[in-house]
Amino acid sequence: AKEAGRNGYRFFTAEMQRRYSRMLLLENGLRQAMERQQLRLLYQPQFSLDEGRLIGFEALLRWQHPELGMVSPAEFIPLAEKNGFIVPLGEWVLASALQQQASWRRQGLPVVRVGVNVSAVQFHHPGLCERIQAQLADSGLPPALLELELTESVMMDNPERAVEVMGQLHRLGLQLALDDFGTGYSSLSYLKRFRLARLKIDQGFVRDLLDDEEDRAIVGAIISLARNLGLQTIAEGVEHASQLALLRQMGCDQAQGYHLGRPLEAEQAGALLASQVPV
Ligand code: C2E
Ligand code: CA
Ligand code: CA
Ligand code: CA
Numbered sequence: 166a167k168e169a170g171r172n173g174y175r176f177f178t179a180e181m182q183r184r185y186s187r188m189l190l191l192e193n194g195l196r197q198a199m200e201r202q203q204l205r206l207l208y209q210p211q212f213s214l215d216e217g218r219l220i221g222f223e224a225l226l227r228w229q230h231p232e233l234g235m236v237s238p239a240e241f242i243p244l245a246e247k248n249g250f251i252v253p254l255g256e257w258v259l260a261s262a263l264q265q266q267a268s269w270r271r272q273g274l275p276v277v278r279v280g281v282n283v284s285a286v287q288f289h290h291p292g293l294c295e296r297i298q299a300q301l302a303d304s305g306l307p308p309a310l311l312e313l314e315l316t317e318s319v320m321m322d323n324p325e326r327a328v329e330v331m332g333q334l335h336r337l338g339l340q341l342a343l344d345d346f347g348t349g350y351s352s353l354s355y356l357k358r359f360r361l362a363r364l365k366i367d368q369g370f371v372r373d374l375l376d377d378e379e380d381r382a383i384v385g386a387i388i389s390l391a392r393n394l395g396l397q398t399i400a401e402g403v404e405h406a407s408q409l410a411l412l413r414q415m416g417c418d419q420a421q422g423y424h425l426g427r428p429l430e431a432e433q434a435g436a437l438l439a440s441q442v443p444v
Contacts, residue, residue, distance in 0.1 A: 191236060192244045194272075195228075199257055207260050207428035208279070209436060211399060211421040214413045219441055221278035221312070223421060224262040224406020225428045246286045255287040263304035265431055268322070270306065274438040280312040282344060285319045289326070294333045299424065301337065308338030308432050312364065315341060317349030328358045335360035349388060357394055364391050366417070367380060375407055388416050 198204050208222035227238040245251040262279050270276045287293065301308050313334065320327040329343060341358075342363040347370060366387055370380045384400075391398045400412050403422030412420055429437065 168233070185234075188244065190233070191230075192248060193253070195241060195245055195250050198228055198230070199254065201232070201355055204254075204257065205229070205431075206258065206265070207288060207430060208265075208434035209421055209428040210426040210434070211280070211419055212425050213419050216407075219277060219437065221280060222434055223280040223314070224258065224282070226258055226282075236277060242284065242364050248382055249286070249358055251284050251286050254289050256300075258282070259297065260300055263306060263397070266306055267304045269422045269435055269438055272435070274435060275441050276306075277377060277438070278305055278309060278310050278312050278340065280314050282314045283345065285316065285321070288315060288319045288330065289322070294330065294337065297334070297339070298337055301309050301339070309340060312340040312362070313394070314341055314344040316344045317346070320352065320355055320359075321350055324352065324355055328355065331360045347383060350355065351378075353390075356390075361396055363397045363399055363419075365398040368422070369401075371400050371408055371412070372404075374411055382410075384412070384417075 205222045205227050205419055206225060207227055210219055211221040211223060212218060213220050226238045226242070228238070228241055230236050234341070245254050248376075256409065264347055264363055266276065266279050273367075297313075301311065319408060334341060340362040342365055343361050344365040346363045346364040348367045364387060370384050370387075371438050373380050374384060388398050397418045397422065399419035400408075400417050401421050401426050403409050403412065403420045405424055408422075409424060424436070
């Protein structure tokens with residue numbers, strides 16, 4: 166038993182060592198990743214449920230690491246938030262998404278909204294609004310074509326300041342969505358002051374929607390809350406036709422997920438846009 170314990174211990178430290186070196190490799194590599202063009206955005210399509218129309222894309226970050234292969238944003242975004250690199254990284258994401266949209270527009274493709282994820286650290290960094298305004302002006306795009314996806318964590322430390330920043334962003338004319346809704350610190354009393362266009366129903370509630378009565382009750386409550394506040398709802402993580410049908414029946418406005426479309430390379434997303442052109 167003692168032997169096994171020791172082996173267990175040795176294994177544990179080796180595993181910890183491995184994870185630690187990976188973390189260092191990622192954390193130190195992030196700066197270069199941006200310069201060396203190892204980062205790119207994928208675009209996941211979003212559809213309206215009444216007409217089944219393509220209404221937008223969510224931009225999702227990818228890192229093609231030279232040694233580690235594809236690294237998930239779920240792994241490197243938290244590192245970037247910790248060391249502050251999320252600020253330049255977030256700016257890069259925003260600029261890339263806007264440039265891509267502007268390029269689709271120049272090609273004469275139908276232009277749809279693009280949603281960009283903004284982390285809480287980036288949101289609270291001073292000057293966010295001014296930089297977004299400048300980037301929008303550079304792109305020449307109507308501000309309403311940009312949506313920022315914020316999580317409930319933006320209101321955690323300083324909800325009054327969050328309300329203020331969201332007001333400024335709203336005045337720029339862009340749209341705001343609350344991501345992963347229902348999973349975080351929800352102060353419902355703030356919802357109305359947040360200038361939101363949309364609540365994103367977290368995929369955790371969509372996964373077992375058909376079998377889990379409680380998840381169904383929560384999704385129903387989110388949809389009716391949104392409706393009463395004049396907000397749209399978009400469900401994420403829709404993987405099956407049955408989930409889509411039920412969401413539509415429940416009155417959800419929009420959806421995204423593998424059933425409707427995986428995150429696409431920019432070129433494929435452009436082709437999807439082109440297929441929307443009425444002929
Ligand atoms: P998120 O904002 O909740 O994004 C949705 C995640 O669900 C994405 O994972 C997407 O690829 C995945 N997904 C989409 N449809 C389905 C489905 O039908 N089933 C399942 N199981 N998953 C689906 P991804 O791309 O790995 O991103 C993970 C998280 O990383 C995002 O979660 C977001 O929080 C963060 N992230 C991604 N890009 C950025 C970025 O540019 N900036 C910031 N700050 N965070 C980002
Ligand atoms: Ca998101
Ligand atoms: Ca989400
Ligand atoms: Ca999430």
